[in-house]
Amino acid sequence: MRTDTLLEQLCKINAIAGFEASASNEIKEIFGRYCDKVWVDTFYNVIGYKKGSSKNGKKIMITAHYDQIGLIVTGYEKNGFLRVSNLGGVDTKALLAREVTVHGKKDVFGVIGAKPPHLLSGDEMKKNVKLTDLFIDTGLPDEELKETVAVGDPVSINSQFVRMVNGCAAGRNLDNRCGVAACVLALEKLKNIEHENDVYVIATVQEEAGLIGAISSSYNIEPDIAVVIDVCHGDMPEADKASTFTLGKGVPVGVGPAFNKNVTQQLLKLADQEGIPTQLCVEAGDPGTEAWAIQVSGMGIAVVEVCIPLRYMHTGAELVNLEDVDTAAALVSKFAAGRTVRLSKEDADDTDTD
Amino acid sequence: MIRTLIELTKIDGVSGDEEQVRKYIEERVEKYGLEHMTDTIGNLIVRAGENSGNLKVMLAAHMDEVGLIINHITDDGKLKFAAVGGFDTRILTGQHVRIGDSKIPGVIGYKSIHLQEKKERESAVKLKDLYIDIGAKDREDAEKYIKLGDFAAFSSEPVFFGKNRLKAKALDDRAGCAVLLELVKEKWPFELYACFTVQEEVGLRGATVAAKRVAPDIAVVIEGTTCADVPEVSGHEISTEIGKGPALTFIDRTAIADSILLRHFESTAKKESIPFQWKQTVSGGNDAGKIQVSGSGVRVIAVSVPCRYIHSPVSVLDIYDLENTKELVKKALLTLPLVFDGRQKND
Numbered sequence: 001m002r003t004d005t006l007l008e009q010l011c012k013i014n015a016i017a018g019f020e021a022s023a024s025n026e027i028k029e030i031f032g033r034y035c036d037k038v039w040v041d042t043f044y045n046v047i048g049y050k051k052g053s054s055k056n057g058k059k060i061m062i063t064a065h066y067d068q069i070g071l072i073v074t075g076y077e078k079n080g081f082l083r084v085s086n087l088g089g090v091d092t093k094a095l096l097a098r099e100v101t102v103h104g105k106k107d108v109f110g111v112i113g114a115k116p117p118h119l120l121s122g123d124e125m126k127k128n129v130k131l132t133d134l135f136i137d138t139g140l141p142d143e144e145l146k147e148t149v150a151v152g153d154p155v156s157i158n159s160q161f162v163r164m165v166n167g168c169a170a171g172r173n174l175d176n177r178c179g180v181a182a183c184v185l186a187l188e189k190l191k192n193i194e195h196e197n198d199v200y201v202i203a204t205v206q207e208e209a210g211l212i213g214a215i216s217s218s219y220n221i222e223p224d225i226a227v228v229i230d231v232c233h234g235d236m237p238e239a240d241k242a243s244t245f246t247l248g249k250g251v252p253v254g255v256g257p258a259f260n261k262n263v264t265q266q267l268l269k270l271a272d273q274e275g276i277p278t279q280l281c282v283e284a285g286d287p288g289t290e291a292w293a294i295q296v297s298g299m300g301i302a303v304v305e306v307c308i309p310l311r312y313m314h315t316g317a318e319l320v321n322l323e324d325v326d327t328a329a330a331l332v333s334k335f336a337a338g339r340t341v342r343l344s345k346e347d348a349d350d351t352d353t354d
Numbered sequence: 355m356i357r358t359l360i361e362l363t364k365i366d367g368v369s370g371d372e373e374q375v376r377k378y379i380e381e382r383v384e385k386y387g388l389e390h391m392t393d394t395i396g397n398l399i400v401r402a403g404e405n406s407g408n409l410k411v412m413l414a415a416h417m418d419e420v421g422l423i424i425n426h427i428t429d430d431g432k433l434k435f436a437a438v439g440g441f442d443t444r445i446l447t448g449q450h451v452r453i454g455d456s457k458i459p460g461v462i463g464y465k466s467i468h469l470q471e472k473k474e475r476e477s478a479v480k481l482k483d484l485y486i487d488i489g490a491k492d493r494e495d496a497e498k499y500i501k502l503g504d505f506a507a508f509s510s511e512p513v514f515f516g517k518n519r520l521k522a523k524a525l526d527d528r529a530g531c532a533v534l535l536e537l538v539k540e541k542w543p544f545e546l547y548a549c550f551t552v553q554e555e556v557g558l559r560g561a562t563v564a565a566k567r568v569a570p571d572i573a574v575v576i577e578g579t580t581c582a583d584v585p586e587v588s589g590h591e592i593s594t595e596i597g598k599g600p601a602l603t604f605i606d607r608t609a610i611a612d613s614i615l616l617r618h619f620e621s622t623a624k625k626e627s628i629p630f631q632w633k634q635t636v637s638g639g640n641d642a643g644k645i646q647v648s649g650s651g652v653r654v655i656a657v658s659v660p661c662r663y664i665h666s667p668v669s670v671l672d673i674y675d676l677e678n679t680k681e682l683v684k685k686a687l688l689t690l691p692l693v694f695d696g697r698q699k700n701d
Contacts, residue, residue, distance in 0.1 A: 077585040080516060091467035093479060094448030097666035099513070099521070109515035111668040115586040117442035118637050128478050129444060135585050137662065137670065139516015160450060160509065162459040165499055168489025170450070170461045237432060237485065239465040248491075288468070311487065313468060315448035317461035319487055 003322045004169060006030075006184060008161045010177035014103065016070035016154040017087050017209040020044040027066055027180065027203045034187035035201070041220060045213045046203040048183075050190055057196035060336050061223035061301075062186065063214055063290055064179030064230065065207030068172070069314055071136075071155035073102065080145055082110070082136040084155055088208030092131050094315035099158040100136055104149035110136040159316030167322050168247070174318035176207070178308045178325050179229035185329035186336065195337035207290055214290035218297035225263055226303045227332055228254075230289040232281050234311035234319065242282070245309040247321040250277030251328050254305030258283055258291045263302045267335055276331050281307050306332055355680060356520070356673055358382075359512075359532035363522035366452060366507035368421030369438050369556045372396055375417040375531070379550050382535055397564040398550040403542030409691055410545045412570035412652070413537060413683075414561055414641045415530025415577070416554030419523065420665045422451065422506040424486070431490035433460065433500060436481075439555030441665035443481045449667060451486060454504035460486040510667035518597070518673045525669040526578030527554065529659045533576050533680045540684060543691060554641055558608070561641030565648035572615065572653045572694065574683055575642040578671070579603070579633060579658035590634045594660035597672040599629030600679040601658040605636055608643025612653035618693050619655060622686040628678050633658060657683055 009030075015023035024044040031048035032038045038048045046066070052058075069088030076082060082102065095112050102108040114134050117125065136155065138145055159172035183201045190199060200221050204213030207230075218226065232252050233244045245252045253268060255261075271278045286292045291303045306328050311319040367375035376398050383390050389401040398417070420439035427433055433453070437443060447464045463486070464479050486506060490496035512522035522528075534548045547568045551560030565573065583595040594601040602619055604611050623630040642654040659679050662670040 079583065081585050089467060091448070093444075093464065093467070096442070097445040097449075097663060097668050099510075099668055109513060109521075111521055111663060111670060113584050113663055115584070116580060116582045116663075117444070118580065119582060119587060119591055125442075125444070126478055128476055133586065137516075137584065139519035139670065141517055144517075162450060162461075162509075164459050164489035166489045166491055166495060170459070170487075170489070233466055233469060235430075236463060236465045236469075237428065237430060238483065239469045243469060311466075312448060312461065312463050313466035315466075317448040317450060317463070319461060319463070319489065321489070 007181045011161050011171050011173045014156045015067050017067040017206045019154040020205045034191045043216050044205050045217050048201040050199040052196045052198040053194050054196035058224040059198045061200045061221050061226045063202045063204050064183045065176050066180050066203040067205050069208050073153045080138045080140045091314045100155050102149050102155045104153045108138050110138040113137045170319040172316040175231045181325050182229050182329040186333040189333035193337045199336050211290050211293035214293045218294045226294045226301050228291045228305045231310040232307035234309035247309050248323050250279045251331050252279045252281035252307035254281045256283035258287050260302035264304050267304050355532050355536050362528035363512050363524050368505040368507050369418040369553045371505040372417040372552045396552040397560045400548040402538045403546035405545045410570045412568045412573040413548045414575045415534045416527045416551045420555050424504045427493050427496050429493050431492045431496040432485040444478045445666050450509040451506040452509050453506040458499045460488040463487040508667035521668050521670050523667045525661045525671050526664050529578045530576035536680050558641050558644040562644040565645040569649050573645045575640050575656040577640045577658040578661040581660035581662045593635040596660050598631045600682050601631050601633040603633045603656045606639050608639030609646050611655045615655040619686045626685050628682045
């Protein structure tokens with residue numbers, strides 16, 4: 001499947017954190033093409049299962065969250081306006097003069113407005129706009145709006161998906177539909193490989209609201225090893241070099257307390273053998289991804305993390321290099337299919353004599 | 355008319371780069387069989403009506419829209435830009451744009467919220483700190499697609515929504531262009547020149563020379579104007595209200611409307627039961643400012659379509675306001691000779 005087509009389809013899906021129900025079927029359908037079994041759990045995590053060929057294989061869980069940041073309706077204003085709060089870490093700098101879809105009884109188009117600039121003081125113009133200063137203009141008569149939209153309804157921020165020069169693409173929801181796309185591409189590769197490990201590929205929910213989907217998934221699956229695929233910050237001119245990664249220059253792999261050192265070393269070695277370039281993504285503590293929750297789930301799970309560099313995170317103009325999605329998928333599929341995955345020295349002895 | 359407007363808003367025409375808009379309008383007036391010419395600066399002047407009386411009327415709507423111009427390419431391939439025309443630069447972060455004749459897609463970047471320090475999160479981003487990212491690897495790569503002086507326009511598709519609302523970019527002043535394209539089809543009992551002007555947003559440049567060439571007695575400017583009937587704004591500051599009909603301006607920062615014209619338009623609206631409103635703030639300005647002081651002076655009036663979120667990719671108008679703007683101007687013009695015949699030259 002073409003990466004850009006897949007990613008475009010995935011980015012169009014609306015799955016605001018906590019409101020993934022309606023989107024889960026579409027993800028399930030895509031996963032279903034490549035899996036032995038696919039199901040949706042009570043949280044709307046979508047789980048694709050590919051059985052391994054050996055009972056000595058490991059149980060490997062690959063997660064990528066499919067929820068997106070958005071807004072939630074908190075009230076009405078006269079003449080068809082709505083007030084909103086945020087669902088996840090929305091950047092208000094990227095909200096002025098945007099389009100939204102309010103998911104009420106039916107979808108309602110709206111634009112985000114604020115007090116016009118010519119009525120603001122010089123000081124006000126220098127400040128970033130606050131979410132409480134913004135409103136959504138639905139253009140609907142008040143009665144019709146109240147019938148259609150209720151307080152608590154989610155709002156998605158619209159943006160287009162554009163193909164750019166140099167194999168790049170930009171749009172909304174690339175955090176973390178890039179990860180979901182990598183999962184699908186990895187599944188596609190695994191379909192034609194015999195692998196010993198039992199592989200569970202999970203599109204998780206509510207990452208943006210506190211890693212909720214990852215917590216319930218690890219509890220349900222109890223994997224030996226978890227691979228988290230998520231975006232990391234791409235190189236931006238004004239950003240700190242240590243926190244950002246160059247696009248198209250290799251797969252950032254997480255290192256630091258959140259990640260199992262032994263398994264991470266094997267992942268890096270495998271990448272080296274396969275000629276897949278990597279970069280090291282150093283996280284001193286909480287990496288801000290599902291790895292943090294999965295690591296301490298149950299009796300503890302060995303976690304590794306594979307990243308896709310993305311610029312302008314949490315805006316409608318997130319930008320990635322599509323090649324990075326492909327390389328992440330290649331690395332993850334090789335890793336999941338590999339016989340070399342070991343949890344410890346003893347474990348290594350087991351598999352070597354296998 | 356609304357279909358024409360939709361098509362017009364899909365075209366990019368940042369001030370100084372109006373060619374594509376002009377081409378579209380030119381094709382339309384060709385079809386109508388009207389005499390037209392394009393002057394040095396790029397104004398398209400269309401002749402309609404008969405040379406029967408001693409009244410010469412100019413209609414003006416500007417083709418240009420606010421946007422950006424590329425003025426530097428950085429070593430890492432990002433495009434620095436300046437704003438063309440006046441707009442709220444706080445809207446820029448994370449917008450999609452189309453650059454140059456090949457419409458290269460780009461996004462306006464600024465470091466992610468996660469990497470912003472508290473102070474950065476609380477303040478608006480300065481224009482000089484923003485840049486356009488087209489995905490280029492470096493300067494050399496970017497130069498394959500972009501040259502300095504290329505214009506960038508907001509990328510925003512027209513959408514009908516709510517009750518009778520249209521969201522699009524460049525409604526100021528493609529709305530006026532759409533009205534003019536309707537009005538030139540009418541039979542006029544006087545000489546009428548429809549001027550589709552350039553560079554209004556950078557200082558009413560096009561109208562300045564168009565008015566000299568046409569040398570009209572009377573000019574009607576058709577504009578998109580500010581509309582602030584939104585939460586957080588009250589009283590006279592709302593300027594105009596959407597859905598309440600065309601707005602008549604008695605004064606703005608560039609012109610004081612001719613009082614005879616103003617009363618004529620007001621009484622026409624009342625007589626014909628066309629809804630209208632007064633623009634209640636002395637803000638903004640338009641081509642009327644330059645036309646008024648052209649030659650030995652021109653009687654001017656501006657009739658405006660209220661546009662919320664004007665000068666942004668998501669400006670909004672009410673389609674009946676557009677329709678009523680056309681109706682009011684048409685009706686008022688048809689009875690114009692009764693008011694002015696034999697008077698305008700020496701009054």
